[in-house]
Amino acid sequence: MLARLILSAVAVGITAYFMDSVTIEPWWVTVIVAVVLGLINSVVRPIVKLLSLPITILTLGLFAFVVNGLMVLLCAYFVKGFDVQDLWAGILFSIILAVVNWVLNMMFSKE
Numbered sequence: 001m002l003a004r005l006i007l008s009a010v011a012v013g014i015t016a017y018f019m020d021s022v023t024i025e026p027w028w029v030t031v032i033v034a035v036v037l038g039l040i041n042s043v044v045r046p047i048v049k050l051l052s053l054p055i056t057i058l059t060l061g062l063f064a065f066v067v068n069g070l071m072v073l074l075c076a077y078f079v080k081g082f083d084v085q086d087l088w089a090g091i092l093f094s095i096i097l098a099v100v101n102w103v104l105n106m107m108f109s110k111e
Helices: 002-017 029-051 053-058 063-078 087-107
Strands: 022-024 082-084
Touching: 002 022, 002 029, 002 087, 022 029, 029 053, 029 063, 029 082, 053 063, 063 082, 063 087, 082 087
Parallel strands: none
Antiparallel strands: 022 082
């Protein structure tokens, strides 16, 4: 579990480093962002996805990107030192974060 947290924090740091519209200061806030984003994605996101299911179906799944961006903005609201410019930056951050997480998990997987 600690290894997963470290990988998530590294992924958040890498993603924020490559995006000008997202800032994380000081560096240790990346760990807090990883924890809060994990909590938001496990508690709030399923409820929002269920409530937004009709519009997600209408948009052929594209609204899921908006939900992910909103979760990033919610995290930025709660964590001081983590700033996201706008919804588009949140959407892009969530996409890049998913890719970076996937790559890191493939690199450091036990199997």
